[in-house]
Amino acid sequence: MYWILPDYPDALVRVAVASGAGTVVVVFASSVVAFWYAGGESRVRRTRQALLGLFVLFVLASVAGQAVLAQLREKRLEPFRIPSAAMVPTLIPGDQFFVDKRRVHGPLPGEVVVFWPPGDHNEPHVKRVIAVAGDTVETRGDQVWVNGKELPQAALGQGEPCSAQTSETAQGTCVQESLPSGRSYPLLLLHRLAEPFGPRRLESGEFFVLGDNRNNSYDSRHFGPIREDRVVGRALVVWWSWWDWRPRLSRIGLKP
Helix, strand or coil: CCCCCCCCHHHHHHHHHHHHHHHHHHHHHHHHHHHHHCCCCCHHHHHHHHHHHHHHHHHHHHHHHHHHHHHHHHHCEEEEECCCCCCCCCCCCCEEEEEECCCCCCCCCCCEEEECCCCCCCCCEEEEEEEECCCEEEEECCEEEECCEECCEEECCCCCCCCCCCCCHHHCEEEEEECCCCCEEEEEECCCCCCCEEEEECCCCEEEEECCECCCCCCHHHHCCEEHHHEEEEEEEEEEEEECCEECHHHCCCCC
16 A cells, blocks of 8 residues: 555555455455355355355455555554653553654654664654754753754643643643744653753754653653664554553544
8 A cells, every 4th residue: 555645644544544444344244245145055054154255355355464564564654652651742651653654854843753762772762853953952951942042832721731631741731842943742841850961963864852751751862863764754643542451532643
């Protein structure tokens, strides 16, 4: 599927989900049809034939589906799961989202990316790009400066809660931070000591990333800027969310 929709990743997500659901429907319908066509046989024989047909269709669909998914995951679209609270309130533990792995452009300020941090790590991390090559970035406490200008943080309006209510958000304050481009996103401030950084000018191919859970995130303040060749892709949309054995349907369709 990844070659059918090369320039529309959101549509690609919908097609991937719809294809999986369609496969299940086709297999089920085929077993019903097989059972109906075997109407002249005994009930036991019809049941055996239907189950055999269902098994064969399941195997064929699984083999074909695995081949398509392998290509899809390698070059275009891959699912990831949020294991920690470092991106609360934007992404919360248990969120599962699709990542666009195309190399159309380097990560842009404000985008949420999946990447391999410097050093030896067992799994990729998920953070938000704050600054790119050529920018000078500095952090002190909860505040961030890009090219000498402090990124403004505005309090949410009265009665406007964090986008996600978790045990983390109950302990802190949610604000809205804005980049020079005008893009804004929610932050969770826990009012703890934060690692200072810089000022430092980012070199070619470097990106500075921070977690939206600003005081509870292992990010560029600790391991420095990341390079473009360590970026897996950018987060697209939450396609499922599951925590404590319960689905969270309200999370489906959210974009970081």
